[in-house]
Amino acid sequence: xxxxxxxxKVAPKMNGAQMILQALTELGVEVIFGYxxxxxxxxxxxxxxxxxxxxxxxxxxxxxxxxxEGYARSTGKPGVVLVTSGxxxxxxxxxxxxxxxxxxxxxxxxxxxxxxxxxxxAFQEADTVGITRPCTKHNYLVKETALLxxxxxxxxxxxxxxxxxxxxxxxxxxxxxxxxxxKVPQKAEHRTYRPRTIANEIEIEQIVELLMSAKRxxxxxxxxxxxxxxEASKALTELAHMTNIPVTSTLMGLGAFADSxxxxxxxxxxxxxxxxxxxxxxxxxxxxxxARFDDRITSRVDKFSPNSTKIQIDIDLSSINKNVQxxxxxxxxxxxxxxxxxxxxxxxxxxxNAAAMDQWWQQIDIWxxxxxxxxxxxxxxxxxxxxxxxxxxxxxxxxxIIATEVGxxxxxxxxYFGFDDPNxxxxxxxxxxxxxGLPAAIGAQIAFPDKLVIDxxxxxxxxxxxxxxxxxxxxxxxxxxxxxxxxxxGMVRQWQELTFEGRYSSSYSDAxxxxxxxxxxxxxxxxxxxxxxxxxxxxxxxxxxxxxxVVDCQVAKLENCFPMVPAGAAHNEMMLAGDIRKTxxxxxxxxxx
Amino acid sequence: xxxxxxxxxxxxxxETDPMKEKGDIRTHTISVIVDNEAGVLAxxxxxxxxxxxxxxxLTVAQVESDExxxxxxxxxxxxxxxxxxxxxxxxxxxxxxxVADLTIEGPYVARDLALVKVSGIGEMRVEAMRVADxxxxxxxxxxxxxxxxxxxxxxxxxxxxxxxxxxxxxVEVARTGAVALSRGSDGL
Numbered sequence: 001x002x003x004x005x006x007x008x009k010v011a012p013k014m015n016g017a018q019m020i021l022q023a024l025t026e027l028g029v030e031v032i033f034g035y036x037x038x039x040x041x042x043x044x045x046x047x048x049x050x051x052x053x054x055x056x057x058x059x060x061x062x063x064x065x066x067x068x069e070g071y072a073r074s075t076g077k078p079g080v081v082l083v084t085s086g087x088x089x090x091x092x093x094x095x096x097x098x099x100x101x102x103x104x105x106x107x108x109x110x111x112x113x114x115x116x117x118x119x120x121x122a123f124q125e126a127d128t129v130g131i132t133r134p135c136t137k138h139n140y141l142v143k144e145t146a147l148l149x150x151x152x153x154x155x156x157x158x159x160x161x162x163x164x165x166x167x168x169x170x171x172x173x174x175x176x177x178x179x180x181x182x183k184v185p186q187k188a189e190h191r192t193y194r195p196r197t198i199a200n201e202i203e204i205e206q207i208v209e210l211l212m213s214a215k216r217x218x219x220x221x222x223x224x225x226x227x228x229x230x231e232a233s234k235a236l237t238e239l240a241h242m243t244n245i246p247v248t249s250t251l252m253g254l255g256a257f258a259d260s261x262x263x264x265x266x267x268x269x270x271x272x273x274x275x276x277x278x279x280x281x282x283x284x285x286x287x288x289x290x291a292r293f294d295d296r297i298t299s300r301v302d303k304f305s306p307n308s309t310k311i312q313i314d315i316d317l318s319s320i321n322k323n324v325q326x327x328x329x330x331x332x333x334x335x336x337x338x339x340x341x342x343x344x345x346x347x348x349x350x351x352x353n354a355a356a357m358d359q360w361w362q363q364i365d366i367w368x369x370x371x372x373x374x375x376x377x378x379x380x381x382x383x384x385x386x387x388x389x390x391x392x393x394x395x396x397x398x399x400x401i402i403a404t405e406v407g408x409x410x411x412x413x414x415x416y417f418g419f420d421d422p423n424x425x426x427x428x429x430x431x432x433x434x435x436x437g438l439p440a441a442i443g444a445q446i447a448f449p450d451k452l453v454i455d456x457x458x459x460x461x462x463x464x465x466x467x468x469x470x471x472x473x474x475x476x477x478x479x480x481x482x483x484x485x486x487x488x489x490g491m492v493r494q495w496q497e498l499t500f501e502g503r504y505s506s507s508y509s510d511a512x513x514x515x516x517x518x519x520x521x522x523x524x525x526x527x528x529x530x531x532x533x534x535x536x537x538x539x540x541x542x543x544x545x546x547x548x549x550v551v552d553c554q555v556a557k558l559e560n561c562f563p564m565v566p567a568g569a570a571h572n573e574m575m576l577a578g579d580i581r582k583t584x585x586x587x588x589x590x591x592x593x
Numbered sequence: 594x595x596x597x598x599x600x601x602x603x604x605x606x607x608e609t610d611p612m613k614e615k616g617d618i619r620t621h622t623i624s625v626i627v628d629n630e631a632g633v634l635a636x637x638x639x640x641x642x643x644x645x646x647x648x649x650x651l652t653v654a655q656v657e658s659d660e661x662x663x664x665x666x667x668x669x670x671x672x673x674x675x676x677x678x679x680x681x682x683x684x685x686x687x688x689x690x691x692v693a694d695l696t697i698e699g700p701y702v703a704r705d706l707a708l709v710k711v712s713g714i715g716e717m718r719v720e721a722m723r724v725a726d727x728x729x730x731x732x733x734x735x736x737x738x739x740x741x742x743x744x745x746x747x748x749x750x751x752x753x754x755x756x757x758x759x760x761x762x763x764v765e766v767a768r769t770g771a772v773a774l775s776r777g778s779d780g781l
Contacts, residue, residue: 318681
């Protein structure tokens with residue numbers, strides 16, 4: 001310390017690494033997911049010397065970000081990541097992009113080469129702020145040590161305010177070592193960035209009027225409702241109950257409205273339910289809340305809900321009118337605006353036309369009667385749908401947190417696993433990142449050590465971050481990995497079947513490891529389910545076994561995921577299991593991804 | 594690296610998405626006030642290239658040195674839906690303070706600046722000077738066989754001047770994109 005004569009007692013100098021830890025501690029950070037390396041050694045040294053913040057060592061930087069995402073989605077708090085320069089930062093890019101597309105608050109600290117070496121092609125140098133500019137909400141390169149506290153505070157503000165997202169702070173190694181005076185930032189905010197959260201009265205009046213005029217209304221909710229906190233989910237439920245409007249939701253929004261509620265239509269979109277998609281297509285007033293009309297939802301934009309008046313509530317102005325022109329776009333926080341609508345609805349003693357609503361619900365019941373998620377389970381091979389259904393039923397009282405990888409198993413989990421509460425469903429929706437689930441489950445398990453956390457996986461996806469089994473063992477995390485093993489990259493195979501005449505190019509999962517032996521090698525428990533008779537016992541054993549468990553559930557190999565809105569079709573042109581499948585013959589259909 | 598006072602013109606690849614092609618393609622002049630911090634220009638340009646928007650021209654310079662604010666004037670083309678989306682995406686950048694669509698918000702003044710070098714002797718040189726006079730261009734550099742003219746005005750006026758200079762020994766041109774302000778007493 002260069003505290004000459006004790007003059008600086010009030011504001012002692014510390015080095016950059018201490019300042020970072022100090023700021024993180026003040027901001028309430030309890031855990032960091034990371035991986036050390038040359039350019040972050042000073043920060044790692046400070047982590048070693050303190051006991052307020054826990055560091056979770058992962059096995060790959062991508063997993064560090066996914067773990068932080070899992071932590072953030074399950075707790076509502078921002079996740080914090082620490083990686084080194086160069087490869088550490090570039091490995092984190094997939095995770096950052098994932099957090100960007102799914103609007104997850106993540107703060108990623110990256111080490112950088114010392115200031116005098118920047119731009120010099122130094123060892124493990126990469127232009128981190130340049131590379132991460134399009135895949136973060138905002139990023140910083142800190143060149144002045146004294147600015148560190150302000151930047152860290154501001155990064156938390158930016159990551160968690162408005163539409164949440166990832167923020168990168170790139171810190172040169174010499175900045176981490178240099179001494180400076182730590183000044184506690186007065187306010188944790190940004191100089192100019194102030195997202196709008198509250199709708200104005202006129203907008204609320206218009207929403208209430210439009211809803212009151214509806215004969216076939218629907219609420220289409222999305223991940224924004226989850227991001228707005230549990231209060232927003234409560235408000236959504238209250239509004240739905242007081243108006244009797246049916247509710248559907250995107251993949252990211254599952255859990256905001258209870259699956260067990262009679263007004264719940266199931267998920268909508270490409271693999272959504274018959275009733276949800278038909279109701280979306282036929283509705284006359286649509287209230288979209290925290291949902292962005294993504295292409296997996298709309299399918300063909302020109303045939304998407306053609307006769308409805310559309311209201312969209314979103315915290316992000318750029319989400320409004322991006323893909324679908326809406327009639328009333330309202331910028332605001334999902335929870336706050338929903339509460340404003342509820343208050344106005346009550347104040348106006350508003351109501352919907354009861355006769356029309358009866359008719360609408362009768363129509364919905366006709367669609368429901370198609371029983372679009374039906375499947376037939378034989379007495380031999382486990383059907384993938386059935387395994388998820390049993391997993392759901394057998395864990396019902398345990399309030400589990402479910403993570404998924406990406407592919408058929410993810411869609412089956414979304415269809416057959418019911419969520420009654422928010423923050424229980426961790427999945428990569430926007431980016432569709434295989435390898436997301438295991439690290440995300442680890443992040444959630446860190447936040448909730450005593451909860452049942454299950455990663456529903458596919459045998460292909462799980463291999464993308466399977467090294468994280470080591471992380472789970474090291475930190476004694478009782479994560480359960482439930483692999484639906486059909487020996488195919490199932491969703492790829494399904495698309496090849498539907499659009500490329502069954503030419504299964506590179507979609508067979510060859511040379512699979514023995515997952516049971518693999519997890520045993522790490523020190524966990526492996527369970528194999530290869531027959532329907534073993535399913536329930538296997539699931540029960542997974543639940544009852546302490547510590548890390550991997551279940552290799554061998555399911556029917558060629559089962560496809562239905563219902564499905566095929567490429568280039570409208571919501572009312574869905575395919576159900578057993579429909580005759582035509583190969584898509586026009587180029588446009590094949591071009592749809 | 595802080596943004597230097599200067600200008601930049603860039604043409605990004607053409608919009609080809611058939612869905613977004615619907616409707617008339619319009620040209621809009623947009624003013625963006627940004628925090629003058631490292632990388633802010635890269636954020637704005639990256640947004641245009643990453644999302645496939647057009648930049649007809651883009652100028653930028655610090656305008657409030659105390660406040661560390663810069664003003665970017667961008668001329669862009671697209672359907673109304675795309676233009677709206679461009680403004681919303683710009684507004685969403687954390688470093689962007691304010692976005693104004695001058696084309697929509699009322700009458701405005703837009704000016705380009707060009708430096709035009711012309712080389713010639715004798716009658717050619719005299720004629721170049723005469724044309725410059727008609728266009729109210731000023732000679733800011735002169736040698737026995739060349740001039741550099743400085744000309745400000747609307748883009749089409751500058752185009753016309755350059756066209757005429759082609760026959761009079763045009764050597765090279767440096768020009769800015771548009772800088773623009775709304776007419777009347779109100780500011781952004």
